[in-house]
Amino acid sequence: MSNSLEDRLKAHSNAFDGLLSLIPAKYYYDEETSNQWQQKKKSKEELKSNKRMKLDPESSKDSTAKQVMNNIAKDAKPVVLPGQKKIQTPQPQTVEQGEDEEDSDESVGYGSEELSADEDDEEEEENKTKKDSKNDEDELIPSNVTMIFNDEGDALEDTIQQKKLQQERSKVENLKNGKTKKLKKELSAEEKKEREENLAKLRAKLSEKISTLKEKRKAPGTKVPGAATSRQQILEERRKKDELRKSQKELRKKRDIEEVDDNSSSEEENEDEDNKSKKFESNVMFSNIEFANGERATSDLSSTRKIGSKKGPSNNDIKAHLKKIEMEKAKLSLLDSVEKEKLDEKNKWNKALAKVQGLKMKDDEKLLKKALRRKESQKRKSEREWIERKQIVADTIKAKSDRREENLRIRRQNKGKDRKHQTKQLRTFKGIAKPKRAGFEGKFKSGKGGSNGSKGGSKGKKN
Amino acid sequence: MAKRRQKKRTHVKLSEEDRGKIPTSMVIHLGAALENHTLTQLVKDTRNMMQPHTAIKLRERKTNKLKDFIVMAGPLGVSQLMVFSQNQDSGSTHLRMASMPRGPTVTFKIKEYSLSKDISRVQRAPKSVSKTAPEFLNPPLLVMNGFANPKNAEPHEKLVVTMFQNMFPPISPQDTKVGSIKRVLLLNKDPETGIIDLRHYVIDTKLVDVSRNVKKLVNIKKNFSKKLPNLAKVKDVSDIILDPYAQAGFTSDSEVEDDAVVEVEDEDALIKPKSSKDAATSSTSTTTTSGDNADQTQTTKRKKAVKLTEVGPRMKLDLVKIEDGVCDGKVLYHSYIKKTTKEINKLDQLHAIKKKERENRRKSQEANIAKKNEKKEAKKRRRAEAKARGEQPAEEDEESSESSDSEDDEPMVDSDGELFDTEAYQQDSE
Numbered sequence: 001m002s003n004s005l006e007d008r009l010k011a012h013s014n015a016f017d018g019l020l021s022l023i024p025a026k027y028y029y030d031e032e033t034s035n036q037w038q039q040k041k042k043s044k045e046e047l048k049s050n051k052r053m054k055l056d057p058e059s060s061k062d063s064t065a066k067q068v069m070n071n072i073a074k075d076a077k078p079v080v081l082p083g084q085k086k087i088q089t090p091q092p093q094t095v096e097q098g099e100d101e102e103d104s105d106e107s108v109g110y111g112s113e114e115l116s117a118d119e120d121d122e123e124e125e126e127n128k129t130k131k132d133s134k135n136d137e138d139e140l141i142p143s144n145v146t147m148i149f150n151d152e153g154d155a156l157e158d159t160i161q162q163k164k165l166q167q168e169r170s171k172v173e174n175l176k177n178g179k180t181k182k183l184k185k186e187l188s189a190e191e192k193k194e195r196e197e198n199l200a201k202l203r204a205k206l207s208e209k210i211s212t213l214k215e216k217r218k219a220p221g222t223k224v225p226g227a228a229t230s231r232q233q234i235l236e237e238r239r240k241k242d243e244l245r246k247s248q249k250e251l252r253k254k255r256d257i258e259e260v261d262d263n264s265s266s267e268e269e270n271e272d273e274d275n276k277s278k279k280f281e282s283n284v285m286f287s288n289i290e291f292a293n294g295e296r297a298t299s300d301l302s303s304t305r306k307i308g309s310k311k312g313p314s315n316n317d318i319k320a321h322l323k324k325i326e327m328e329k330a331k332l333s334l335l336d337s338v339e340k341e342k343l344d345e346k347n348k349w350n351k352a353l354a355k356v357q358g359l360k361m362k363d364d365e366k367l368l369k370k371a372l373r374r375k376e377s378q379k380r381k382s383e384r385e386w387i388e389r390k391q392i393v394a395d396t397i398k399a400k401s402d403r404r405e406e407n408l409r410i411r412r413q414n415k416g417k418d419r420k421h422q423t424k425q426l427r428t429f430k431g432i433a434k435p436k437r438a439g440f441e442g443k444f445k446s447g448k449g450g451s452n453g454s455k456g457g458s459k460g461k462k463n
Numbered sequence: 464m465a466k467r468r469q470k471k472r473t474h475v476k477l478s479e480e481d482r483g484k485i486p487t488s489m490v491i492h493l494g495a496a497l498e499n500h501t502l503t504q505l506v507k508d509t510r511n512m513m514q515p516h517t518a519i520k521l522r523e524r525k526t527n528k529l530k531d532f533i534v535m536a537g538p539l540g541v542s543q544l545m546v547f548s549q550n551q552d553s554g555s556t557h558l559r560m561a562s563m564p565r566g567p568t569v570t571f572k573i574k575e576y577s578l579s580k581d582i583s584r585v586q587r588a589p590k591s592v593s594k595t596a597p598e599f600l601n602p603p604l605l606v607m608n609g610f611a612n613p614k615n616a617e618p619h620e621k622l623v624v625t626m627f628q629n630m631f632p633p634i635s636p637q638d639t640k641v642g643s644i645k646r647v648l649l650l651n652k653d654p655e656t657g658i659i660d661l662r663h664y665v666i667d668t669k670l671v672d673v674s675r676n677v678k679k680l681v682n683i684k685k686n687f688s689k690k691l692p693n694l695a696k697v698k699d700v701s702d703i704i705l706d707p708y709a710q711a712g713f714t715s716d717s718e719v720e721d722d723a724v725v726e727v728e729d730e731d732a733l734i735k736p737k738s739s740k741d742a743a744t745s746s747t748s749t750t751t752t753s754g755d756n757a758d759q760t761q762t763t764k765r766k767k768a769v770k771l772t773e774v775g776p777r778m779k780l781d782l783v784k785i786e787d788g789v790c791d792g793k794v795l796y797h798s799y800i801k802k803t804t805k806e807i808n809k810l811d812q813l814h815a816i817k818k819k820e821r822e823n824r825r826k827s828q829e830a831n832i833a834k835k836n837e838k839k840e841a842k843k844r845r846r847a848e849a850k851a852r853g854e855q856p857a858e859e860d861e862e863s864s865e866s867s868d869s870e871d872d873e874p875m876v877d878s879d880g881e882l883f884d885t886e887a888y889q890q891d892s893e
Contacts, residue, residue, distance in 0.1 A: 284606065285628075286604065287628050287634060292638070299613050300613075348793075349622070352787065353625055356566055356629055358542060
């Protein structure tokens with residue numbers, strides 16, 4: 001084993017090279033993807049030939065990572081160590097610099113074009129001409145480099161820079177095979193005039209087109225009737241345009257929202273939303289919310305429902321309630337046992353719920369019957385009392401009329417008699433004397449009316 | 464003497480019908496729970512929580528039975544009975560909530576509880592609210608979290624939710640003032656264990672975006688006992704309005720959270736448009752809606768920060784069972800005992816037999832009483848006859864012995880009222 005540093009380094013690099021030569025290039029370097037979207041579908045023959053090429057050992061030079069690396073090393077910029085300056089030949093560098101400048105110009109041009117406001121039309125023109133010239137130059141450059149693998153560092157950079165790199169590389173190659181370069185130079189010298197003419201033609205065409213377009217949209221500065229002439233008009237137009245743009249934007253937004261809504265009502269998003277809302281519903285509830293019109297909000301606050309307006313007999317109609325119970329019983333007896341059980345279960349919970357809400361359930365037959373009996377007895381009593389009262393009224397009327405007749409008779413009798421011998425008239429009528437009995441009996445009266453009447457009477461006496 | 468004028472416009476008395484609609488509650492504890500002082504305190508705290516429509520001063524005696532309260536609930540118009548009880552053997556506490564005349568009873572096991580005393584002790588800045596504090600003039604806002612929507616919930620959960628919702632009078636969006644809601648009763652159900660956490664908070668509101676001095680002035684308007692800001696050192700109005708210590712017009716409201724800030728319509732301005740003028744001048748940051756001069760008197764809005772401070776009891780409730788009647792009746796739901804229809808039918812039969820036996824006993828008892836009364840009357844008649852004859856009844860001793868025999872039976876037979884009457888009569892005679 002050699003002990004010197006150089007030897008060791010060499011040994012290591014050999015080992016690494018060996019490893020690299022075993023790795024297929026596509027696994028080691030990123031494939032070139034910058035123009036993948038412009039690629040067109042290859043024909044069958046092309047595909048076939050490509051496959052064959054793969055199998056051909058000679059054609060696939062760049063098949064391993066090692067080979068690709070060697071190729072790149074060939075093309076790479078010569079390394080300039082910080083200590084030793086400009087030892088290399090100056091030629092390629094100058095060329096590169098020129099290229100760089102052009103490129104930078106180009107990039108600036110692109111940027112301004114993207115901005116492209118309405119006012120700087122002239123600038124636009126310049127840019128376009130530049131672009132044209134650039135295109136011409138691009139045509140000149142032969143593109144023999146088909147496959148370019150970027151270094152790992154380059155992969156991170158922008159596509160523009162990648163382009164620059166490509167161009168640089170191509171230039172370097174051009175310089176290296178000097179013969180072709182010379183040929184090209186000769187060609188350019190011959191055709192320079194032609195090209196310039198071409199250029200001028202293209203420029204004229206472009207300017208013409210621009211002016212026509214300007215006239216079409218009545219841009220300021222053109223001599224079309226309707227075009228803005230003063231500064232104010234220009235500003236006004238700009239404002240209008242802005243407004244139009246804004247309104248369109250809003251419209252688009254609205255449409256988007258609507259579309260989302262439409263989608264949600266039919267698709268999976270809808271389900272998600274439903275779930276969310278369900279979660280929310282289930283999550284928070286409040287105490288009862290009752291509106292002035294008697295409606296009550298449901299506990300998920302999604303709708304309202306009326307309360308207290310249920311079907312069935314009125315609260316006081318006990319007989320009807322009894323009848324209803326009987327009907328229900330009859331219905332239940334017709335059902336089979338399974339359904340009966342189900343219905344019973346349901347009724348049980350419904351009753352409990354109603355009771356919790358403070359509604360009175362009139363479903364106990366026994367109690368209802370009791371209530372009915374009480375009510376009937378009350379009715380009987382009040383009826384009796386009513387008859388009594390009627391009797392009393394009739395009796396008083398009769399008594400009064402009797403008294404009057406009696407008095408009239410007495411007066412007739414007394415006519416022409418001496419005062420001493422006259423018979424006395426009857427006393428004033430003060431009601432029929434009821435047969436009084438001992439105790440408290442008779443003071444309490446049944447029914448609401450009776451008690452209220454007595455109260456009112458007592459009050460009246462006090463006042 | 465002239466009658467004192469009663470405020471009829473602002474202090475509208477509710478009609479009998481409306482009063483009947485308001486749910487009222489009674490919170491009691493009975494039996495062994497009476498001996499437990501912490502439980503007694505819990506009952507007091509719970510009563511506080513249930514204010515104002517509750518029996519706040521209710522005092523149970525050892526002799527009181529549950530039936531006494533059930534009987535009295537009807538005439539008093541109580542719609543909800545909350546009974547705390549403690550098992551003598553296991554010591555576990557239970558809470559039964561019964562909706563009153565015949566309603567179902569929901570039984571909870573209280574897994575844990577803490578008194579308001581403990582809670583205030585734990586807090587850094589506790590809020591002290593007495594029983595008579597204005598916070599308790601209106602019922603709390605009920606907030607339930609984690610309960611299933613009653614539309615698609617199981618019946619027992621639906622029942623529990625409805626019962627809680629009917630514990631307090633309904634909120635009316637048209638009539639209920641936002642300012643009147645000063646408390647929150649939070650019920651949070653754990654989705655996994657099903658345990659209900661009960662919390663009770665007081666709502667605190669604070670003016671935001673106003674300098675400290677202005678806040679002071681606004682607060683004085685409501686509470687005269689507070690001090691006026693010292694104006695001795697102030698030379699200009701701006702010194703008060705624009706707090707020199709505030710940074711960029713905002714004082715440090717460090718506790719206020721951003722999402723807790725709410726715009727509230729000023730009620731004073733709504734009631735008396737006169738005062739809205741000084742309200743507007745006193746608070747610089749009153750934001751008037753859309754700057755309409757005509758509406759300015761109607762809507763003055765203030766930004767307020769809402770903060771909840773916990774008071775009152777905490778409880779962890781675990782639903783045990785739901786019964787059909789008031790603390791009795793059929794079991795509608797039981798959390799851990801499930802019975803087959805066979806067993807239920809058997810129980811039903813047993814109940815029916817028991818019921819029949821009870822009726823038979825009652826009948827025989829009534830017959831006994833009737834017999835005895837007849838005997839008494841017969842005796843009376845005999846005496847009366849003897850008196851009429853003008854003879855001194857010779858067999859006095861025999862009769863007294865007989866009567867003593869009958870008295871032995873009497874306490875079992877006669878109702879309490881009669882006993883009381885006889886006692887009173889004896890006292891009178893003495």
